Amino acid sequence: GKIIRDVMSRGELGIIEKGKNDLQTEADRSAQRCIMASLLNQFPTLNIIGEEGPPSNCEVPSDWVVTDADTSVLGMECPNEYLQVSDEDIVVWVDPLDGTSEYTQGLLEHVTVLIGISVKGKAVGGIIHQPYFNYKSNDALPGRTMWGLVGLGVGGFTPVDPPKNQLIVTTTRSHSDGLVQKALDALSTNEIIKVGGAGYKVLLLMEGKANAYVFASRGCKKWDTCAPEAILTALGGQLTDIRGEKYSYDKDVTFPNVGGVFATAKGEDHKFLINKIPSDIRDVLI
Numbered sequence: 001g002k003i004i005r006d007v008m009s010r011g012e013l014g015i016i017e018k019g020k021n022d023l024q025t026e027a028d029r030s031a032q033r034c035i036m037a038s039l040l041n042q043f044p045t046l047n048i049i050g051e052e053g054p055p056s057n058c059e060v061p062s063d064w065v066v067t068d069a070d071t072s073v074l075g076m077e078c079p080n081e082y083l084q085v086s087d088e089d090i091v092v093w094v095d096p097l098d099g100t101s102e103y104t105q106g107l108l109e110h111v112t113v114l115i116g117i118s119v120k121g122k123a124v125g126g127i128i129h130q131p132y133f134n135y136k137s138n139d140a141l142p143g144r145t146m147w148g149l150v151g152l153g154v155g156g157f158t159p160v161d162p163p164k165n166q167l168i169v170t171t172t173r174s175h176s177d178g179l180v181q182k183a184l185d186a187l188s189t190n191e192i193i194k195v196g197g198a199g200y201k202v203l204l205l206m207e208g209k210a211n212a213y214v215f216a217s218r219g220c221k222k223w224d225t226c227a228p229e230a231i232l233t234a235l236g237g238q239l240t241d242i243r244g245e246k247y248s249y250d251k252d253v254t255f256p257n258v259g260g261v262f263a264t265a266k267g268e269d270h271k272f273l274i275n276k277i278p279s280d281i282r283d284v285l286i
């Protein structure tokens with residue numbers, strides 16, 4: 001988070017266009033090198049897949065290598081289902097900066113860092129760091145880190161139930177198209193909140209701001225959804241494609257979430273909401 005704030009305050013973003021409407025900045029590159037180097041330093045054989053490519057250059061300044069750990073989390077009891085997990089069963093999905101488009105436009109609250117952990121293809125552990133949380137207030141350090149482990153719970157924030165008797169849906173603000181809009185129209189929403197980043201949208205679901213996150217597009221990748229899915233699931237919500245099928249996060253999967261993203265907050269009827277999406281929309285995203 002500090003690396004991301006430092007790149008912004010230096011003002012040289014070093015923007016590279018990876019594809020249509022798909023930017024990478026020095027903050028994306030540096031944050032990924034920091035995370036990869038730190039994880040590989042402690043776990044040299046770990047399977048890690050990062051948005052900005054394989055860990056080719058892990059030469060990083062020594063103060064970028066994180067070696068400390070959150071002792072309050074480590075002090076908790078590991079759920080039984082993870083006691084026998086072997087290294088080969090684990091894949092870590094890294095999105096060093098989610099919401100790059102919003103970052104370059106100064107919508108800094110939308111930016112998150114996502115580290116997702118899958119075990120045998122299931123998204124079970126997630127960390128969402130929000131580097132600019134509270135950055136406008138003078139009396140607090142900016143940034144917060146939230147985590148979730150399915151079977152254990154969540155931490156780093158106070159969950160709030162979603163709005164009652166309304167349908168507030170969050171979706172993309174920078175990657176919309178006709179199909180994305182058609183799916184939203186089919187839901188007859190009370191309100192649509194357009195914000196950047198898969199991480200930030202799932203935070204809206206967990207902090208009582210929205211009931212569902214709907215994105216009828218192939219644009220999101222496994223690193224966008226692994227960490228958010230895990231935290232949301234640990235809290236009792238769900239994240240699937242727009243047909244209700246779960247994604248696999250094992251190391252051989254293809255990166256794009258070709259079936260779109262459909263996530264609901266704790267207590268929502270996921271299947272009921274999915275069934276409002278007409279089959280002609282669902283059939284495009286296969």
Ligand SMILES: Nc1ncnc2c1ncn2[C@@H]1O[C@H](COP(=O)(O)O)[C@@H](OP(=O)(O)O)[C@H]1O
Binds near residue numbers: 098100101172224
């Ligand atoms: N059409 C598209 N092309 C490239 N990336 C897309 C995309 N649609 C969504 N994404 C990626 O999915 C994430 C969430 O998108 P959105 O903010 O539009 O909801 C972003 O991650 P990154 O910012 O990490 O690249 C974004 O780049």
Ligand SMILES: [Mg+2]
Binds near residue numbers: 023024051100
């Ligand atoms: Mg990107």
Ligand SMILES: [Mg+2]
Binds near residue numbers: 198
């Ligand atoms: Mg992303």
Ligand SMILES: [Mg+2]
Binds near residue numbers: 028051096098099100
């Ligand atoms: Mg990213």
